[in-house]
Amino acid sequence: MSSAxxxxxxxxxxLLAFRSLIDELHAELGRQGHPDIRPMHGFVMQAIGPQGTTAVDLGHTLGVTKQAAGKTIETLERIGYVERTRDPEDTRRKIVRLTPYGMDALARSAQIFDDLRARWSATLGEDRLQALESDLRKVTPADLWRLDAPGWFGTM
Amino acid sequence: MSSAxxxxxxxxxxLLAFRSLIDELHAELGRQGHPDIRPMHGFVMQAIGPQGTTAVDLGHTLGVTKQAAGKTIETLERIGYVERTRDPEDTRRKIVRLTPYGMDALARSAQIFDDLRARWSATLGEDRLQALESDLRKVTPADLWRLDAPGWFGTM
DNA sequence: CTAGATAGTGAACCAGGTTGTCTATCATGT
DNA sequence: ACATGATAGACAACCTGGTTCACTATCTAG
Known part of the structure; x- marks a missing residue:
C-alpha cells in the first residue's frame, strides 16, 4: 500500500486552493475597477442574483440570520453594489437588487473565475480538473449556497 | 471540447469540501472530550507544534499580527490548551506550549483527520484521492501554514 | 552606556456574526 | 369587520477575531 x-x-x-482562487479573483477585480469589493460580497451578490431578493431570503440562502444579511446588504448599498426598493405588492418587503455597478462586478467575477479555471485546466489538464470537480461533488452537499460562508470560520 | x-x-x-472536513472533525472532537475547541484552535495548535513557540513567531507563521496571535493564545490558555512560561534565556519572550490536554486534542485531531481521509479514500478510491491531493499541491503554495486562516475570510 | 530592535500588552476600532426586542404590514378565521 | 398570528425589516447589545497605534521592558550592538 503506497504511503498516504x-x-x-x-x-x-x-483551504489554500480556495484562498488562492479568491485572492486572485480580488486582485483582478481590483484592477478592473472594483477595488473595494471583498470576498463575501462576491458570494452575496452571486446569491442575490440578477432578479433580486430580500433580506430574509438572502439570509436563508446563505444560512445566516436575517439581521446578518441585513447588515451585509447595508454595506453593499453603502458602496454602491445594491439598492433597495419597497415591494409595491407587500410594503413590508424591500427588494434588494444589484445596481449596474454590481452587475458589472458579477459579470467580471464570472469571467475571472472562468479564466482562473482555464488556468488550472492548463496546469492540471482538463481531464484531471474535471475529475477533481467530480470528486469534490461526491464529497460535498448538493446545495452550493448553504456554505454559511460569511464569517463561519470565526464563529463556529 | 466537453462542457466545463x-x-x-x-x-x-x-470551500464546501474544507468545511465538511472541519465540521466533521469538530463534531468528533466534541464527542471525544473536546467540546470547546473551535476550528482555528486546531490550526493554531498545529502551528504551535510540540516544541512550543512565541506570540510573535506564531503570528508570523499564521500570517496575522502578533496582537492577534496574542489574543488567540490568551483564549487557548483560558480554556486550558496552552500555557505560557517566561523564557529564561530572554525574559522578554514567553514560550507558549501545549498542555497535556492540548497535546491530546492535537493527537486526536491527527487521528480523526486520518480517519476522514480514509473515508474519502473509500468514497473516491485511493488513487483518485492521491491524484486530487497531488493536483491541489500543484496549484497551492508550498508553505502549508501561510494560510492566514484565522478570520481571513472576514477581513480581506 | 546609549541607541535601536524586539517581545509582549493594552486600547480603540472594525467587520460580521449572534440573540432578543420592537414596529409595521400582511393573511386568516370567526 | 376585525382580532390574532405570522412575517419583514430594523435596532441594540454583545461576541470573536482581526487591525493599527502606542507603550514598557528587555536585549543587542556600536
Missing amino acids: PPGFELPLRL | PPGFELPLRL
Whole structure:
C-alpha cells in the first residue's frame, strides 16, 4: 500500500486552493475597477442574483440570520453594489437588487473565475480538473449556497 | 471540447469540501472530550507544534499580527490548551506550549483527520484521492501554514 | 552606556456574526 | 369587520477575531 499523506494536509490544501482562487479573483477585480469589493460580497451578490431578493431570503440562502444579511446588504448599498426598493405588492418587503455597478462586478467575477479555471485546466489538464470537480461533488452537499460562508470560520 | 462547469463552482466546492472536513472533525472532537475547541484552535495548535513557540513567531507563521496571535493564545490558555512560561534565556519572550490536554486534542485531531481521509479514500478510491491531493499541491503554495486562516475570510 | 530592535500588552476600532426586542404590514378565521 | 398570528425589516447589545497605534521592558550592538 503506497504511503498516504497525513490526513491534515487535505483540508489545508483545500483551504489554500480556495484562498488562492479568491485572492486572485480580488486582485483582478481590483484592477478592473472594483477595488473595494471583498470576498463575501462576491458570494452575496452571486446569491442575490440578477432578479433580486430580500433580506430574509438572502439570509436563508446563505444560512445566516436575517439581521446578518441585513447588515451585509447595508454595506453593499453603502458602496454602491445594491439598492433597495419597497415591494409595491407587500410594503413590508424591500427588494434588494444589484445596481449596474454590481452587475458589472458579477459579470467580471464570472469571467475571472472562468479564466482562473482555464488556468488550472492548463496546469492540471482538463481531464484531471474535471475529475477533481467530480470528486469534490461526491464529497460535498448538493446545495452550493448553504456554505454559511460569511464569517463561519470565526464563529463556529 | 466537453462542457466545463462555470468557473465559480470550483472555489465553492473547495470551500464546501474544507468545511465538511472541519465540521466533521469538530463534531468528533466534541464527542471525544473536546467540546470547546473551535476550528482555528486546531490550526493554531498545529502551528504551535510540540516544541512550543512565541506570540510573535506564531503570528508570523499564521500570517496575522502578533496582537492577534496574542489574543488567540490568551483564549487557548483560558480554556486550558496552552500555557505560557517566561523564557529564561530572554525574559522578554514567553514560550507558549501545549498542555497535556492540548497535546491530546492535537493527537486526536491527527487521528480523526486520518480517519476522514480514509473515508474519502473509500468514497473516491485511493488513487483518485492521491491524484486530487497531488493536483491541489500543484496549484497551492508550498508553505502549508501561510494560510492566514484565522478570520481571513472576514477581513480581506 | 546609549541607541535601536524586539517581545509582549493594552486600547480603540472594525467587520460580521449572534440573540432578543420592537414596529409595521400582511393573511386568516370567526 | 376585525382580532390574532405570522412575517419583514430594523435596532441594540454583545461576541470573536482581526487591525493599527502606542507603550514598557528587555536585549543587542556600536
